[in-house]
Amino acid sequence: MTDPILELKDVHSGYGSIKALKGISLRVYPGEVVAIIGANGAGKSTTLMTICGIVKAERGQVIYKGQVINTLLPEKLPTLGLCQVPEGRRIFPRLTVMENLRLGAFYRKDTDEILKDIQKAYEMFPILGERKNQEGGTLSGGEQQMLAIARALMTKPKVLLLDEPSLGLAPIIVQQIFNIIDRINKEDGTTILLVEQNANLALQAATRGYVVETGQITLEDDSTSLLANPKIRAAYLGE
Amino acid sequence: MDYFIQQLINGITLGGIYALIALGYTMVYGVIQLINFAHGEFFAAGGYVGVILLSYFAGRGLMETHPWICLGMSFMLTMGYCAFLAMGVEKVAYLPLRNQSRLAALLSALGVSIFLSNALMLTQGVFDKPYPGELFNGGWEFGLVTISYLQVMIVTMTIVLLVSLNILVFKTKMGMAMRATAQDKTMSALVAIGSNRIISLTFAIGAGLAAAAGIMVGLYYGSVRYDMGFVPGIKAFSAAVLGGIGNITGAMLGGLIIGMVEIFGAGYISGQYKDVFAFIILIAVLYFKPTGIMGVNVDDTRV
Numbered sequence: 226m227t228d229p230i231l232e233l234k235d236v237h238s239g240y241g242s243i244k245a246l247k248g249i250s251l252r253v254y255p256g257e258v259v260a261i262i263g264a265n266g267a268g269k270s271t272t273l274m275t276i277c278g279i280v281k282a283e284r285g286q287v288i289y290k291g292q293v294i295n296t297l298l299p300e301k302l303p304t305l306g307l308c309q310v311p312e313g314r315r316i317f318p319r320l321t322v323m324e325n326l327r328l329g330a331f332y333r334k335d336t337d338e339i340l341k342d343i344q345k346a347y348e349m350f351p352i353l354g355e356r357k358n359q360e361g362g363t364l365s366g367g368e369q370q371m372l373a374i375a376r377a378l379m380t381k382p383k384v385l386l387l388d389e390p391s392l393g394l395a396p397i398i399v400q401q402i403f404n405i406i407d408r409i410n411k412e413d414g415t416t417i418l419l420v421e422q423n424a425n426l427a428l429q430a431a432t433r434g435y436v437v438e439t440g441q442i443t444l445e446d447d448s449t450s451l452l453a454n455p456k457i458r459a460a461y462l463g464e
Numbered sequence: 465m466d467y468f469i470q471q472l473i474n475g476i477t478l479g480g481i482y483a484l485i486a487l488g489y490t491m492v493y494g495v496i497q498l499i500n501f502a503h504g505e506f507f508a509a510g511g512y513v514g515v516i517l518l519s520y521f522a523g524r525g526l527m528e529t530h531p532w533i534c535l536g537m538s539f540m541l542t543m544g545y546c547a548f549l550a551m552g553v554e555k556v557a558y559l560p561l562r563n564q565s566r567l568a569a570l571l572s573a574l575g576v577s578i579f580l581s582n583a584l585m586l587t588q589g590v591f592d593k594p595y596p597g598e599l600f601n602g603g604w605e606f607g608l609v610t611i612s613y614l615q616v617m618i619v620t621m622t623i624v625l626l627v628s629l630n631i632l633v634f635k636t637k638m639g640m641a642m643r644a645t646a647q648d649k650t651m652s653a654l655v656a657i658g659s660n661r662i663i664s665l666t667f668a669i670g671a672g673l674a675a676a677a678g679i680m681v682g683l684y685y686g687s688v689r690y691d692m693g694f695v696p697g698i699k700a701f702s703a704a705v706l707g708g709i710g711n712i713t714g715a716m717l718g719g720l721i722i723g724m725v726e727i728f729g730a731g732y733i734s735g736q737y738k739d740v741f742a743f744i745i746l747i748a749v750l751y752f753k754p755t756g757i758m759g760v761n762v763d764d765t766r767v
Contacts, residue, residue: 279650303656315651317644324640331641332656380655 228291230255230416231276231307231384236285236295238275245271247440248285253384258410258417260431260448262424262461268440269420270312273386276418277302277309289384304332306383310390312420314373318362322353325361325372329379339379346375349405367398374405384416385409391423399423403430424461428452436461466608471731472724477615477684479723480622484677485700486707486715486722487629488670494646494710495666497566501573502553504697505580506546506671510678511688512584513542515593518679522596539621542679543672550671551664553580559660577693585690592687600683618680625676626716629669633712642666646710695739699726702746708759717757721745 229252239245245268253259263269274280276287278299287295289307302308317325326346330339347354350371356364361372370390377385387406391399407430409415421427428434428448436444436457444451451457485507492500521527521534557576561569603612633639645652645662652659681696682688703722707714722742730738749756 277654279653298658299653300656300658303654309654311651311654315648315654317647317651319647320640320643327637328640328644328652328655328657331637376655 227254229253229288230290231418232286232288233272233276234286234288236272236275236287237283238271238280239283240280245280245440246275249275249437249440249442250285251435251442251445253416253418255383255416256410256414257433258406258419258431260419260421260424260427260434261437262421262427262434262451263437264461265422267437269422269437270388271440272437273309273311273388273418273420276386277307303380303382306381307386308377308380308382308384309386310370310373310377310388312388312392314366314369316361316364316369316372316376319360321358321360322364322372323357325376326353326379329376333379333381342379342381346378349408350375367394367402370394370398370402371405374402374409378409382415384418386418386420388420389422390419391421391426399426406430424457425452467731470609471727473609473611473615475724475727476720477618477723478727479720480619480626481677481680481684481719482696482700482703482723483716483719484622484625484673484680485696486703486719487712488674489701489704490707490709490712490715491666491670493704494712495642495663496558496562496569498558498569498573499701499709500667500670501570501697502557502576502580503670503674504693504700505577505584506550506693507674507678507681507696507700508584508688508690508693509549509580510542510546510671510675511682511692512588512593512678512690513545513675514538514679514682515595515688517541518596527596539676539679543675546671546675546678547668550667554664554667581691581693588690590690592689594687595682614683618684621676621680625673629673629712632669638662638665699739699742702742702749706745706749706756708756711756711758714756714758 231253233249233251236249237244237246249268249272261269261272271280275282278295278297282295286293289305294302317328320328323343326343330342333339347357352368353372353375356368361369364372390402390406394402403426406417406419410417419427419431428451431448434446434448434451435442446454485503488503488506489500492498492503517538518527518534521538526534553576557572558569561572600612600614600617603610603615633642641652641657642662642665644657645659649659681692699722700719703718704715705718706721707716707718722745725741725745726738729741
């Protein structure tokens with residue numbers, strides 16, 4: 226078996242006195258799509274923020290490609306190929322679409338490649354090409370989600386962390402976004418760790434899933450098994 | 465009419481200087497929401513380093529032979545010195561307080577201001593220090609209106625600096641990163657922008673501009689004093705608030721308005737009240753439109 230590209234070992238973290246993660250351990254292997262599902266406030270987003278170093282791990286280790294990364298500065302991680310599309314998309318509202326994309330490639334020096342990648346982003350999301358000189362804050366929710374993903378792709382990620390990509394979007398847009406996620410995984414071979422409240426959607430897109438409850442992993446299985454699991458169906462699939 | 469035009473020219477000169485100082489306040493506020501009360505001290509330090517360098521050049525007779533080179537060198541070295549000073553101040557006095565309440569950093573800024581002002585007094589003395597006098601004497605006369613060479617130099621230099629800043633902030637990758645940092649530091653980190661580096665850069669640029677203004681004031685009024693940073697500092701702060709704190713264009717506009725109001729107020733109302741006009745504007749802005757001319761929303765900061 227190959228080594229995991231991303232691994233969390235007994236990670237604890239939180240916000241001041243509030244402990245959000247109480248010993249999260251998980252593994253993501255190269256090329257996988259892994260979903261983390263769970264209720265609101267279970268610690269899904271904190272898990273991603275801890276991986277990215279925005280929230281500091283108080284105990285445990287985050288290991289990426291065999292290297293402990295929770296001691297690194299957060300701004301170092303995208304340069305190693307680890308990037309997150311955060312919850313709420315966080316588009317820079319007063320930068321144009323083009324500038325948002327350009328900043329995704331902030332650490333890169335290959336100017337020609339960057340321009341090509343921006344063109345690729347416009348091909349993948351034609352609406353972004355039409356709005357390239359518009360300020361990010363003026364885009365609709367779905368467009369912002371597309372821009373957020375496109376911006377993350379500009380960092381050339383090996384592992385892409387996606388936090389609630391379906392949040393607040395119309396079903397048809399959600400479908401588009403998930404098609405794109407599938408494409409990023411299949412065509413570029415990008416490993417994806419996906420956090421979703423919409424468990425059904427997440428498990429259909431993923432090969433494996435973790436269930437998080439109050440800061441701990443309570444279940445880990447193949448997506449098909451999780452989808453068939455009566456407990457999961459009752460708790461997260463609304464049956 | 466001649467009198468009016470003369471005042472207009474004087475107002476533009478002074479307004480440009482205020483604009484240069486105001487930019488430092490507004491940029492730092494835009495990036496870390498701190499009113500850097502020590503900013504006026506960078507301006508004063510600039511005035512002093514400028515006079516030291518220019519006197520040194522003048523003493524060796526270089527001012528007669530190569531006036532432009534001496535002046536250019538003085539500006540560059542002074543701006544560089546103040547940029548490093550500001551970066552040091554930021555590391556020592558503000559960075560450790562980054563995650564504390566904003567009040568902590570504000571008090572630290574006041575402390576730094578007192579410290580720097582006293583350091584200047586102890587090292588340079590309490591008396592006025594004259595700038596080498598023979599520089600840029602003369603000017604053009606149009607009837608009763610005089611435009612001195614010095615005014616032309618100051619206004620040209622100001623325009624060059626303001627245009628360069630605009631290019632830096634709105635056209636370059638660094639400027640883009642600076643605006644991104646002002647808008648969302650977490651997201652900036654997620655796209656590999658180190659906010660500490662950008663904040664440091666912001667302080668350096670702001671202080672560099674203030675330092676240039678310091679030399680200009682020294683040349684314009686003929687001398688510098690250790691406490692020269694205080695009043696222009698507060699006036700430039702008023703300018704930044706008037707323009708909408710956090711907004712670069714606003715600071716430029718605000719500086720120009722404050723400079724004009726001061727000169728016209730002094731010229732047409734009373735010279736003795738010249739320092740009062742800027743503060744009347746500050747109070748009026750805070751009372752009627754606290755977001756300033758270009759400001760949209762108090763929470764909506766921008767660089």
